[in-house]
Amino acid sequence: MIRWRRGEVLRIRREWPGAVELDVRTEEGEARALAYPALVGRPEPGDAVLLNTTALAMGLGTGGYAMVVAIPDRLPEDPDGPGHLVKARYTPLQATVLGADEQDSPHHEILREADSLDGMPVVVADLHSALPAILCGLYDSWPHARVAYVMLDGGALPAWFSMSCARLREAGWLAGTVTVGQSFGGDVEAVTTHTGLLAARHVLGADIAIVTQGPGNLGSGTRWGFSGVSAGEAVNAAAALSGRPVAALRVSEGDRRERHLGVSHHSLTAYGRVALAPARVAVPELPGDFGSRVAEQVQPLGTRHKLVPVSVDGLHEALKGSPVRLSTMGRGLDEDLAYFLTSAAAGRLAASLPASEGPPEAGTPSGA
Template identity: 75%
Template sequence: MDVTIGDDGDRRALAYPALVGRPEPGDTVLLNTTALAMGLGTGGYAMVVAVPDRLPPDPTGPGHLVKARYSPLQATVLGVDEQDSPHHALLADADSLTGMPVIIADLHSALPPILAGLLGDRPGTRVVYVMPDGGALPAWFSRTAARLREADALAATITVGQAFGGDLEAVTLHTGLLAARLVLGAEVAIVAQGPGNLGTGTRWGFSGVGAGEAVNAVSVLSGRPVASLRVSEGDERGRHHGVSHHSLTAYGRVALARAEVPVPELGGPFGERVAAQAAALGDRHDLVPVGVTGLQDVLTAAEQDWCVRMSTMGRSLDEDLAYFLTAAAAGRHTATLLA
């Protein structure tokens, strides 16, 4: 929607009707303009906090799980794992993913290429996206996830932790993964934060550190963790060129359980560099070379068929092909794990 902000003129704004009601033309709205003031590339909208003259009705339930807790926009949802849920009995003592592969990635932008690589080799696979709270909290913010649902590339989204707005809600990543398997019948789950990755240029200060914790969660639940590397040939920052330090830290330091790490066979000097950097993870994880022949065509077709633009940090498929091939290789490898 468009809003007029005093002397600043017209700006883009975003409202979540489930939280603030549905603004109509001519309404006065209360805005949070922090993202505009910071010039954020992801989420650079004014956020509608309220429509003061027409407040939404009070929530009536069901559910008593509060997300975005103790913030002005805290929301009450029905958790798939809470006592009022029809699935509570199923999840009460649930303790195993029964070997389900779970692909783990750092950035939200890895979601489409992972799916392209997986579904390109194994069409019809039932995939559930489990979104933790490292980036955007509302799943509604992700146009990518919505379009993937519309294209039947994703079966559902589960939001966990403080994230909300998925098809199902869960208190923790653990119950979110169990719900993906036992409630939604997922054959594969993908864990990646929502839009809006946060990094500080320090070893530990980045939201993607949760990827390492996700490996641990999958392992303790008897799943099969597949750790997708973050690789870039287009990023000018040295810490992200080749295999990102995010992957090396999350998988090399935070992940205490063993995972399968697909290493794309990119070829040439850059491919050799990626393989050498990934080798640092070989003591802790199982490195799996994966060919990428044909994956560029698969990615291009997915963009067109799903109406989802492949983009990471503002770079397109052509501008950072290695990033997308690496994520797609994780999907391709996972297709081989399914009977």
């Protein structure tokens, strides 16, 4: 299950908040490694490190690092901060964090009786790569919105893995990240998606929340065996808390796998079968035969959700202004433009929702 190796740190490649990327030497040669200083301490050149090289052996893309498990000769100091929430529970690297919803938190009283998002729009997407694109569409229509990211635990567990999150925070595009479930390392920690959404609203003061899994989704090529099923569950959570869910479709013109070409089966399953509460589904008005294919594929969702056509005019330029590199499954903006335009369209739709508008009704109307 785990490939263990001993290694030596050769050099620091780069770092961003919460993570340090390294070159290490093992018995098999040089490799790229990643360390989370909050968990293992900060590695320095010359340090001996214990590594988990499973991802390297499997040739994984997103997570293709040797992971630093420990710096045995220089262990970090014991933590002295508050917090009783254990995440990554019962694994060798289980970590204790201060949850916004636990009794010792300064936010406990706010969240103890909190029960409503007060109509806050909640954009839900399958892949982490949709996050910056959604923000591009959102800020193109609402430049001064305050946006929080709620990170599910279907992909990476440490929020520190996401360089995009760190850069978006630095650019002022995120008010903060809320890590929920077994994920950790956000600006705010929460037990469930529900308390994570409530924390986004009442602790971070968000106008809009975006919910996706962390980087590195898991899929099996089966109808139900993919981590993005949680997108449907997030729609239910937002609706249960009197939020206004907006479903971002996963659409691709560059993916050669038939199940993901056009509207991905991930979106059709998560929103069509898992999401029991109605959402507004942002349907991008893409040109040509491909746009017609997308519009046809999404029609079954109209029996439960409100299908909202969204113009993509100007969104390509908005996407070019992203403060982080846009990439999904190794494809950049112009290699899979439809994917990013569709995500941006969901952001545009969320930004357009009037404060007084109630929950959606199923159907295929011409407006929001």
